[in-house]
Amino acid sequence: MKTTYRNAVHDAIADAMRADPTVVLMGEDVAAYGGTYAASKGLLEEFGPKRILDTPLSELGFVGIGVGAAMNGLRPIVEVMTVNFSLLALDQIVNTAAPLRHMSGGQFSVPLVIRMATGAGRQLAAQHSHSLENWYAHIPGITVLAPATVADAYGMLTTALREPDPVVIFEHVGLYNTSAEVDTLAPTDIRRAALRRNGSDATIIAYGGCVPKALDAAGQLAAAGIECDVIDLRVLRPLDDATIMESVARTHRVVVVDEAWHTGSLAGEISARIVEQAFYELDAPIGRVCTVEVPIPYAKHLEDAALPQADKIVAAVRALFGDRTGTATR
């Protein structure tokens, strides 16, 4: 059965709500409108306005209400329309939800799931295109997920709803329309990275919206005789070092792809971990393909040029073998 990423998110929410009466969904335009990205279309009709709640435009307020509700017997799913708007809610996520278990000496937990759209590629310009996953991955006390496949869109959200602590899920806007043949959707683990393609010559590490680009690049490289491992990180906190180091120990060459800007990116963190844990396995410097250090431009050709693309990934992998043609400057 062919299923879209959007439907997988929708079904994960619907199945959770059927199974557990304490699950509620709240966010801007999730009810009557059906969700900005249509992930909650039809849920209002099935579950009613008590469990599918349109909120005012008050990200700080309704994320905070989600925090309190999670501490008091509900299993809220809070949708923040985009990661850009989540900056208005950062205080409740970073200062309350994340440290509450710790600063209360383990007395309280916040079993809250926060979903948000992330990423660029739709000409939405500088205030609707951020990839700030790394901001959240920096924070102890929360789990950060970036499902890149249809199966994970369903499975990771389903598992997240069983976690005792806050989980932030990033859904890349470029993925909602992607589809896959899936027999049954099922819960998936939310601790490990996944090897999406096997190859012994180099490792490409990516997450979220960059995973299809990495697979595209790996296909092009295979045609040219370079076989790549493609690791889909899936889980941005905690990072699955073991899967990364196992691959690096086989391929000895790495490119990390990240839609965030280079500076302070997860790609930088991953590179540091590889240097710390597998430096002597490396046969070439680690390559990074990140977003050019510019706010995301509106014009399509400029936006495309700013973002990681398959051709940039191909060039970066080739550079690991001494072929510098096609590599871009930052």
Added chain:
Amino acid sequence: MTDGALAGELLTDMIRIRRMEEKCAEMYSAGKIRGFLHLYVGEEAVAAGSLRVLGPEDAVLATYREHAHALMRGVPMTTIMAEMFGKQEGCSGGRGGSMHLFDAQRRFYGGNAIVAGGIPTAAGLAFADAQLNRNRISACYFGEGATAEGAFHETMNMAELWQLPVLFCCENNRYAMGTTIDHELSQPDLVAKARAYRVPAASADGMDVMACHDVMARAVEHIRTKGGPFFIEFQTYRFRPHSMFDPELYRDKDEVAKWREHDPIRVFTEKCISDGVVTAEDVAAMERAAAAEVDEAVAFAEAGTFESLETLTANVMAPESVS
């Protein structure tokens, strides 16, 4: 309970709070307590008068000036003091300190050091109660400074819109750290501010413990019978600096002296004695009991132990994980 018995208990509680806070200042000077320390001296009537109105099923959230709220909620003074000493016997295991007192058993949700940070959380607790058809109240204490924060306005709007049983308890002590209310709020009439969101509201003399008790009783009754939120302004004053780091450059001593004439403990003591509700000997006995409780708390905190470094990363996430 007769009024006399209630008055005696209110006076007892205010004295317990004051003596605890004074001991905290002493322990800070002695280096036993570190970090930020915000004391409640002058504001005792608010916590002592209002918190006893709530039941054990209700929830309470407070600010970083929350020692009194924890104590009035029933958290033992021993574990409060041990927390400030950083001992693992403290009510937050030594991980929170003065600004993060917690007690799940007593539904005391902290201790929040972000101004207005607890307000949305309180509405969330109330949201869950409404959703699950529980007749409980979530009371959130915050200062007038918090009413300038977006979290306050967003939450007031949603609390009324969704008719959440949340009780907003605004302790207006006239200063956001060192900024006076006239310098920080375009609309310093806090009741008017609440009513702008159609939230029922009342104001009370926060230096009068009986007034604090009565307004709280009215608000609690309103929420329990009619549902929805309620907002109370307690007009109060802190006698001591904002924190132990505050040199108090922003107000003169005359102003503090003038407010000290309204010292809630002294005024209420005199009233109770002149009304014949308590005797001077009763008050002396209250003081002796408070002193003994404080001594016991300090001894407990001193005898407490520091957590082993081996568990440094405990309680970041739940130990059990489904995945």
